[in-house]
Amino acid sequence: MSKIESPKTHDSLEFGGSVWLQSGAQTLGGAARIGLLAAIRDSGSITAAAKSVGMSYKAAWDAIDTMNNLAGKPLVTTATGGRGGGGTKLTPTALRLIETYRAVEREHRKFLQRAGEAIEGFAQDWQLIGRLGMKTSARNQLAGKVTKLTRGAVNDEVELGLPGGQTIVAVVTHESTEALGLKEGSDAFALIKASWVMLMEDTNAKLSARNQLRGTVASVTKGAVNAEVTLSLNDATTITAIITNQSADTLGLAQGQKAVAVIKASSVIIGVND
Structure with a gap:
């Protein structure tokens, strides 16, 4: 699918695209x-x-x-x-x-x-349409823009601004940054497996995990052992976690409750539409 630049003015449309x-x-x-x-x-x-x-x-x-x-x-x-x-x-x-x-x-x-x-x-x-057509095994696909790119000695830190104002940070290699063409202002998406997402009560606790996304529990679906919990970050963005039923009960998770999705930066995969 193609990358398209938004029109600069109402009267002048300029499009950029690529094929593969x-x-x-x-x-x-x-x-x-x-x-x-x-x-x-x-x-x-x-x-x-x-x-x-x-x-x-x-x-x-x-x-x-x-x-x-x-x-x-x-x-x-x-x-x-x-x-x-x-x-x-x-x-x-x-x-x-x-x-x-x-x-x-x-x-x-x-x-x-x-x-x-x-x-x-x-x-x-x-x-x-390009984002909707993407197929991946990762349950969570969050689209946004690169708001900050920090070069490190070995790896780079990529900060992605999400709709609603929250951000998510990923750690990727230099080669990945170059191969994806990442730079501040570019469109990208974060892929996160549901099993990599931890949940906690909405408190001001200090954690080593870089990403703490706040939201409201939209649904809790329990299975034989695990529960699937979906958190609404805003009107358009959700994130899903797979946790044990015992953890869901301990946290008292229920629809409408405030909660925080906790994700390590090393568990976030960054992708772009070529």
Whole structure:
């Protein structure tokens, strides 16, 4: 699905979009990976190509390995020494892939422009459709914007602003930050398994867990051993936790009660629509 920029003014609509190619259920390449291939074609060097597209050398090699595996045949080959000298080259398949992608991308942008001119509110609706079509095993999918990005010695800390004003923080690797193209103001979503969410009473207790999302219990569904508890953070956003029935009884959880969802930053997965 495509990333779409909101109209800057009522009279002037400007849309940005991208497409991706798939191999089975896996993404073979989107704008970032195709851009990397094109940079390798132009420079003949993975080091130079990675630098030109803003990737680390390791992230570039990871992307190349993934593309080679998904394509089922080499897209990038390297050679050292010899009569023709060393260097990195694209195979005919990779060259054709770049041209195919560029052609589809041109037609896709024409489609977005036509749709934007014909449909009021198209930009926001198209972005929402992309999120609704996402499939994942994680029960909780929270959409927001990156409000803060803090670089660390090994990992980065990403703060995501959620609808309603609350924030959620995730710890990700440098490579993930680069691969996802994360920056302040960019759209992203947080994925959190229900079993990673802890619940507590709405108090001012101090915890080591970075994320404490306050809300109101919307429902409590008990099973043989565990209970599924859904917390409304605001009118549009909910988060679900799986806890034991004993814990639910101890906390006295019931519809309408205030509660806090507690999540470690290391348990939050960040994703974007390519």
